[in-house]
Amino acid sequence: MEILAPAGNFEAFFAALEKGADAIYVGIKTFNARAYARNFTLEELALMIPYAHQLGRKVFVALNSLIKETEWKDLIEIIIALGQIKPDAIIIQDLGVFWLCKHRFPHLVLHASTLMACHNVIGVKKLANMGFKRIVLARELTLKEIENIKKSVSVELEVFVHGALCFSYSGLCLASSYLGGQSSLRGRCRQPCRFLYQWGEEKGYYLSCNDLCALELIPILKEMRIDAIKIEGRMKSAEYVATVVEAYRLVRDASPDESQAAIDYAKSLLSKVESRPLTTGFFLTVKPKNVLDPKHPGAFGVYLGRVLRKEGERIFFRPEAELKAGDRIRAQNEIFGKGIAWKVKNLEKIGELICLNAPTMVEPGYLLFRVVSAIPGLKKSDKKLKTKLNQMVKPIDFKISSSSKKRLQQWIYAQGIEIPKKRFKRIIWWIRHEEVNYFLNYKLPEGSIPILSLNFQTYPLILAHFKKLLKKHPSLTISLPPIILPHQLAFFEKAIKQLLDLGFKRWQLANIGHFELFPEKKGLIFSSDYTFNVANHLALRTLKNMGIHFLMLSLELDKNTIKTLVKYWNKHEIVINVYMRMPVWISRLSLKPFWRSDSLISPLGEKYYPLKRDEITYILPEIPISLKDYLKELKSFGIYQFCVDLRFLLKKEVEKIVTSKGVFLPKGYQFNYQRGLA
Structure with missing residues (x-):
């Protein structure tokens, strides 16, 4: 069982190798899911890989950002290198990067990021069939669910065992993007789940998760023959990485007789690395009680005190715990949960106060935490360590010629499809709802395509009224939820088979695993949901090749990305969401212990409304997104298929928006359309 460690800088890279990591995962300067880490240049990678190979270790590169259509030029250089x-x-x-690698760089080994939201066996099987060598599973699985998946597949499985947890399923969180265009799918998460929220009469960190620690469960994962255990932390220090790797290596290597002693000693090591309170997450139960603690701030570490005053690049505070030069500390905005970390260089005691160096962004009132204590032997700078690498290994030669870039660029744009000259004469509305009675009792605009959610509540009603539904709406599309929990698969397999037999031919898929639910696709018409996070035409090509007829773009996209993307694709196949009260968080965690009838109110005053359905928590913003003011512009791009999502709206709102005479969109939040997607 491989121990996979993070490295956001050279110090962490060497520390992980020194302490026994079998493989290191790193990011390059762009296009990775930790954009705020130091990361590495291509030239640095060309040194790191041969050095690791000399030691018999591996290096994986995280190229796991969502790629906008406008970014191919930059990506081309990286992928050639x-x-x-x-x-x-x-x-x-x-999925666009997948298509590029599969067809132009087939020698590159592909691992499916946890951002692909692979949370059940059908997702694993589909990704394996696509050619991925390894699947990084969602963190929301129990040991039993992981074991069942492992028994059913031969592809390598990787499991997160230590580090930060997100409230939402990875790949389905839109909260940071909704707040300010900083997409978590592009490594720029603002961590709104760490904010201090008002809920009713009380304030708390209701969405801030404790840190994962599966140290005691390593013998079980080892017995399951899980291929790799992963430590989160490309933003963490070398001291943190070294200590955590050493702890997990001790337990992984221990014999059954030595296992408990190794766990006890490894725990003592981890106690030296400050973190948020630790939890085993979902490993032991589908209803963990120790993941959320609203009373604990989103910060981690040993509390040192509060910044009392600031003088230039020096801060003053009254210490409540020990601190020394070389320690790494973090200043935390108590309300927004945003932290700034740095290493203590100059420390001076002045009376009852301590004065030390600090970044200019740290302000009076910030909370201070010691996150890592200095470890002797790990003090070399990135610059010195890079020099050391240059002396020890010969870098891998690579050349990015203008001709190779031109050829690859030509190939990429050739993957688009011929654009029909004939345009739609009128808008085709896709009307989405989750109530069967709505489609039975209301008349939709002529030519509309209804989308009806399939879930535990709607299924019996669909069966009871299938003849009326199909007669009234021949183009009725049945949509699947983005999360189908492992124990729910049997229900959906049965429901889909029965509805196919009854004549339902149009289906909307929301996760890569859904393709496995339709072994026979002939005669069926598929559309893709926004949860496939499509931001470029090669991703469209991938889905089209899998059998998707109508392709819904990512909700996050800005005007420029949409305008550029549709130049290379048949606009008749593209669908844009123009009105929706979208879930900004989708989680397996329950907020029931803290439940109140009021809205969650952020420090910025935004209101959010949690609801639970089929064991999944959805958190909705008060204000829907609406592109009402941009329909004319979108039509000028050649797009005429627009989706109006009526789920999560009040009945009186629904009746005003969609009538038999047409669709009348209210104004709302424009999301990233005008401001851009970072």
Whole structure:
């Protein structure tokens, strides 16, 4: 069982290798899911990989950002270089990057990022069939669910065992993007789940998760023959990485007789690395009680005190715990949960106060935490360590010629499809709802395509009224939820088979695993939901090749990305969501212990409304997104298929928006359309 460690800088890279990591995962300067880490240049990778290989270790490159249509030029240089540098694997989430690698760089080994939201066996099987060598599973699985998946597949499985947890399923969180265009799918998460929220009369960190620690469960995962255990932390220090790797290596290598002693000693090591309170997450139960603690701030570490005053680049505070030069500390905005970390260099005691160096962004009132204590022997700078690498290994040669870039660029744009000259004469509305009675009792605009959610509540009603539904709406599309929990698969398999037999031919898929639910696709018409996170035409090509007829773009996209993307694709196949009260968080965690009838109110005053359905928590913003003011512009791009999502709206709102005479969109939040997607 491989121990996979993070490295956001050279210090962490060397520390992980020194402490026994079997493989290291790193990011390059762009296009990875930790954009705020130091990360590495291609030239640095060309040194790191041969050095790791000398030690018999591996290096994986995280290229797991969502790629916008406007970014191919920059990605081309990176992928050509990686094709020559040949890391042991690249970790990806974007279906466009998948298509590019599969057809132009087939020698590159692909790992499916956890951002692909692979949370059940059908997702694993589909990704394996696509050619992924390894699947990084969602963190929301129990040991039993992981074991059942492992018994059913031969592809490699990777499991997160230590580090930060997100409230939402990875790949389905839109909260940071909704707040300010900083997409978590592109490594720029603002961590709104760490904010201090008002809920009713009380305030709390209701969405802030404790840190994962599966140290005691390593013998079980080892017995299951899980291929790799993963430590989160490309934003963490070398001291943190070294200590955590050492702890997990001790337990992994221990014999059954030595296991408990190894766990006890490893725990003592981890106690030296400050973190948020630790939890085993979902490993032991589908209803963990120790993941959320609203009373604990989103910060982690040993509390040192509060910044009392600031003088230039020095801060003053009254210490409540020990601190020394070389320690790494974090200043936390108590309300927004945003932290700033740095290493203590100059420390001076002045009376009852301590004065130390601090970044200029730290302000009076911030909370201070010691996150890592200094470890002797790990003090070398990135610059010195890079020099050391240059002396020890010969870098891998790679060349990015203008001709190779031109050829690849030509190939990429040739993957688009011929654009029909004939345009739609009128808008085709896709009307989405989750109530069967709505489609039975209301008349839709002529030519509309209804989308009806399939879930535990709607299924019996669909069966009871299938003849009326199909007669009234021959183009009725049945949509699947983005999360189908492992124990729910049997229900959906049965429901889909029965509805196919009854004559339902149009289906909307929301997760890569859904393709496995339709072994026979002939005669069926498929559309893709926004949860496939499509931001470029190669991703469209991938879905089209899998059998998708109508392709819904990502909700996050800005005007420029949409305008550029549709130049290379048949606009008749593209659908844009123009009105929706979208879930910004989708989680397996329950908020029931803290439940109140009021809205969650952020420090910025935004209101959010949690609801639970089929064991999944959805958190909805008060204000829906609406592109009402941009329909004319979208039509000028050649797009005429627009989706109006009526789920999660009040009945009186629904009746005003969609009538037999047409669709009348209210104004709302424009999301990233005008401001852009970072």
